[in-house]
Amino acid sequence: MKFDLGPHVAVVGESTTADRLSWFEILRHALSLRHKEVRLTNLAVSGSTTTQALTRLPALAFTTRPSS
Known part of the structure; x- marks a missing residue:
């Protein structure tokens, strides 16, 4: 079974990134x-x-699993 979610961007930071208008x-x-x-x-x-x-x-x- 193939499980591919596509591109994923994740960020860490503080208030300038956490703000809803950041x-x-x-x-x-x-x-x-x-x-x-x-x-x-x-x-x-x-x-x-x-x-x-x-x-x-x-x-x-x-972790990624190989496609089966």
Whole structure:
């Protein structure tokens, strides 16, 4: 069974990325107009430090299985 979700963009950051009017949300809207297959995930947390943001990096890891 093939399980392919297509392109996925995930970001970590702080308040400038977490805001609903941030650059990331503008990018999400722009991509949705032409590239509906691209998934976007915002893992930013307002008020977080660089160290705190880095602790969320493992959430970006995923494994792939070969197609059968």
